[in-house]
Amino acid sequence: MEKNEKKESLEEMFAVLEKTVNQMETEELSLEDSFALYHKGMDLLKKCSSTIDQVEKKMLVLDEEGETHEFEM
Template sequence: MDVRIEETETQEELSLEELFEQLEDVIHKMEEEEVSLEDSFGLYHKGMELLKNCSGRIDAVEKKMLILDEEGGTHEF
């Protein structure tokens, strides 16, 4: 069984939604009964890489979010 995820683009070039789709793909493949232990480890590693990338992107977006102050000005938090 081939458990590799297609990597036509690097993770940095993919949108957050595309990363989540790849992560969902990994989860579905891990849930298949015929996945070998070796393939499971590979899928787990790939899933952890995707989660790390998603988490970093979400953190970056949170840092860019702006707070509207009482005078109508915006400030990053």
């Protein structure tokens, strides 16, 4: 990723994913276009999953004494 390239937020990725799914459901597409949209959607899902994993790893939990601890699943 280049320095001046903005990292997409999770909400933006979900919006693009929703648009991709809608295109697949509502448009008459060739097999090639369907596969291209499918792969685009799968790549977005991987990015979303990776972003969620990163957020979960950064989460902190406050205990009763007000001290923070890393969130463990």
